[in-house]
Amino acid sequence: MRQALLLVFMLLSDAAFAGADGHWAGTIAIPGDETRVLVDLERKADGRWIGSITLPRFNLSAVPLTDISVSGNHAEFSIQNALDDQENPARFLGDISGNDMIGQFLQAGHRADFAMRKTGSASVQLPPQSTPVPKALEGVWVGEFIGIGDYPRKVTLTLSNPSGSAAQAQFVVVGRQTTEVQVDLVQFAESLLLVSSSTMGIRFEGRYDSKRGELSGAFELGSYDFPLILHAKQAGALP
Amino acid sequence: MSRYAPILALLALSVTGPCHAQAQFRGDAAHTGVFDSQAPRQLKGVKWAFQTGDRIVSSPTYAQGLIYFGSDDGYVYAVHAATGKPAWRYASGGPVPSSPAIADGTVFFTSYDGKFYALNAKTGALKWKFQTQGERRFEAKGLHGHLPKTQTYADIYDTYLSSPVVAENSVYFGSGDGGVYALDVETGKLRWRFATGNVVHASPAYAGGVLFVGSWDSNFYAIDAETGKEKWRFKSGEDALINNQVGFQGSAAVVDGVVYVGCRDSHLYALDAATGKEKWNISTGLSWVISSPAVHQGKVYFATSDTRLFKIADAATGKPLFESQGKGILWSSPAVAGSVALIGNFNGSLEARDHNSGELLWEFQTDAAKRNSGWVLKADGTVNQSLLFRSTWREASAIAEHQMLSVGSFLSSPLVVDGIVYIGSADGNLYAIE
Numbered sequence: 035m036r037q038a039l040l041l042v043f044m045l046l047s048d049a050a051f052a053g054a055d056g057h058w059a060g061t062i063a064i065p066g067d068e069t070r071v072l073v074d075l076e077r078k079a080d081g082r083w084i085g086s087i088t089l090p091r092f093n094l095s096a097v098p099l100t101d102i103s104v105s106g107n108h109a110e111f112s113i114q115n116a117l118d119d120q121e122n123p124a125r126f127l128g129d130i131s132g133n134d135m136i137g138q139f140l141q142a143g144h145r146a147d148f149a150m151r152k153t154g155s156a157s158v159q160l161p162p163q164s165t166p167v168p169k170a171l172e173g174v175w176v177g178e179f180i181g182i183g184d185y186p187r188k189v190t191l192t193l194s195n196p197s198g199s200a201a202q203a204q205f206v207v208v209g210r211q212t213t214e215v216q217v218d219l220v221q222f223a224e225s226l227l228l229v230s231s232s233t234m235g236i237r238f239e240g241r242y243d244s245k246r247g248e249l250s251g252a253f254e255l256g257s258y259d260f261p262l263i264l265h266a267k268q269a270g271a272l273p
Numbered sequence: 274m275s276r277y278a279p280i281l282a283l284l285a286l287s288v289t290g291p292c293h294a295q296a297q298f299r300g301d302a303a304h305t306g307v308f309d310s311q312a313p314r315q316l317k318g319v320k321w322a323f324q325t326g327d328r329i330v331s332s333p334t335y336a337q338g339l340i341y342f343g344s345d346d347g348y349v350y351a352v353h354a355a356t357g358k359p360a361w362r363y364a365s366g367g368p369v370p371s372s373p374a375i376a377d378g379t380v381f382f383t384s385y386d387g388k389f390y391a392l393n394a395k396t397g398a399l400k401w402k403f404q405t406q407g408e409r410r411f412e413a414k415g416l417h418g419h420l421p422k423t424q425t426y427a428d429i430y431d432t433y434l435s436s437p438v439v440a441e442n443s444v445y446f447g448s449g450d451g452g453v454y455a456l457d458v459e460t461g462k463l464r465w466r467f468a469t470g471n472v473v474h475a476s477p478a479y480a481g482g483v484l485f486v487g488s489w490d491s492n493f494y495a496i497d498a499e500t501g502k503e504k505w506r507f508k509s510g511e512d513a514l515i516n517n518q519v520g521f522q523g524s525a526a527v528v529d530g531v532v533y534v535g536c537r538d539s540h541l542y543a544l545d546a547a548t549g550k551e552k553w554n555i556s557t558g559l560s561w562v563i564s565s566p567a568v569h570q571g572k573v574y575f576a577t578s579d580t581r582l583f584k585i586a587d588a589a590t591g592k593p594l595f596e597s598q599g600k601g602i603l604w605s606s607p608a609v610a611g612s613v614a615l616i617g618n619f620n621g622s623l624e625a626r627d628h629n630s631g632e633l634l635w636e637f638q639t640d641a642a643k644r645n646s647g648w649v650l651k652a653d654g655t656v657n658q659s660l661l662f663r664s665t666w667r668e669a670s671a672i673a674e675h676q677m678l679s680v681g682s683f684l685s686s687p688l689v690v691d692g693i694v695y696i697g698s699a700d701g702n703l704y705a706i707e
Contacts, residue, residue: 067646093669143653144648
């Protein structure tokens with residue numbers, strides 16, 4: 035009997051998970067501005083949930099969801115690095131009934147009702163993943179660029195491969211103040227290095243020249259481009 | 274008595290001196306932003322509101338019981354200060370985001386139709402009009418980082434037109450054609466035109482026979498009011514990359530031989546009025562200073578744009594005395610009326626602060642701001658920028674700006690007469706607040 039109950043519970047749980055899994059389309063009833071929303075939620079084989087959201091009204095397309103939790107018929111998820119500050123992300127709190135999910139959308143201290151209907155299977159668009167960088171790029175790189183206001187900024191970029199599968203970077207810009215760039219993506223392919231912070235809208239994209247020992251490219255801040263050449267200070271020096 | 278004395282006396286009477294009190298932008302010809310009347314230290318409420326057909330960016334002026342202002346609906350209005358009832362309105366051919374000046378029974382104003390108008394102040398009848406070389410906004414390739422970078426964009430934040438100033442029988446104003454004009458007040462005949470290198474939408478300040486005005490060419494000019502000849506120029510910062518940090522959009526205040534002016538290069542400058550030499554500056558950290566400063570009892574009152582700071586500094590040294598962060602972008606220019614400093618806010622609120630301590634005395638909020646349609650404001654009343662400004666592609670920035678104004682933003686600057694505060698709002702109302 036006890037085992038039977040457990041089996042029923044597991045089946046119900048699976049049904050709930052299956053209930054959240056899918057492609058959802060609907061609207062958020064922001065007062066005076068009803069907004070179309072598309073959400074993809076998918077439960078991976080290991081039990082993790084992944085998701086992405088598209089909000090055309092706010093120019094957001096396939097933005098990753100974070101802090102996804104599904105419990106019974108209740109689902110919650112946040113939008114990664116969009117529509118609010120990091121401490122207070124925009125969040126959905128929804129209840130699922132069959133193919134319908136209704137609930138509330140929280141943003142900037144406001145609450146608005148949302149309603150979505152499942153229209154198909156999930157098609158989550160994953161954000162790009164970091165790759166390892168060549169051994170020769172591991173270490174400290176330094177350079178300088180002239181940015182807005184026509185004064186120089188000193189850049190220090192430290193690259194490492196701690197896990198072997200995804201590189202990490204420390205990226206510090208010193209002008210009139212010191213900015214530690216919160217890097218969330220490091221990619222290297224065909225001699226091109228990309229270091230990016232989606233939260234701060236900052237990127238460095240540079241081509242590696244092994245003969246000259248430099249990364250030649252641009253520091254990008256939003257749509258601003260500033261030429262930047264980084265020279266190896268301690269390249270390859272890390273263990 | 275000389276036989277010429279009566280003629281000289283008559284001439285003296287007929288010469289138009291700088292008009293004072295509340296009859297032109299920023300209260301007087303020197304644009305001090307100071308009003309004789311005491312503003313209320315406690316908010317009673319709205320005495321009346323006068324609705325126009327579009328947003329009001331124009332700062333109201335006052336003469337002989339009437340409030341004069343322009344609206345983006347293309348009209349200039351005269352409204353009875355006591356009741357809010359209309360006296361007359363005059364249709365120009367374009368929006369009027371500038372302040373009328375009134376002198377000797379004539380109302381002068383600029384319009385986006387590129388014409389300069391003189392009307393009878395009592396009736397609104399046209400006296401004369403003058404055609405400039407045409408009005409336009411500041412523009413540049415890839416302006417403010419808009420995409421694509423190779424495209425030329427008109428600046429959606431070039432919001433104001435130059436407000437005229439009247440002195441020495443002339444009326445002076447700037448134009449999008451890059452000129453500063455001097456016209457005869459009676460006939461509208463051109464006396465001189467001073468050419469700068471770009472748009473002039475700041476209002477010239479007048480003091481001691483000299484006009485002081487900045488241009489989007491990054492220079493601030495002192496011009497002889499009689500001859501139109503340059504006396505000196507002061508070079509401010511430039512931004513060759515995206516033209517974001519360049520140009521004088523706000524107007525100067527001139528007090529005791531010092532010119533105080535904010536710039537889009539993110540500085541407030543204090544310049545020697547005789548030489549143009551910089552006395553001090555305050556850097557605002559990449560935040561425009563569009564608001565025109567007020568100067569009162571040795572203090573400068575000014576505001577920063579995106580960093581939303583209302584600041585009071587020592588006029589002699591630039592030393593900071595007070596700073597408060599507002600909830601919205603600050604473009605409205607502060608007004609000092611008795612012991613109260615007033616400033617409008619992009620979030621649809623008007624703040625009244627003690628002129629010495631900076632302490633908040635009261636805050637007026639438009640109904641549109643209270644409704645907050647589309648969550649333009651966060652729950653805490655600050656502008657919901659992360660929701661509004663999501664793109665620099667196509668017209669996204671302009672749409673976001675338009676949405677932001679929907680809460681009844683105050684881009685207009687307060688006028689204070691007989692204890693009543695008058696100010697225009699982007700909700701199209703001119704408010705009389707007591």
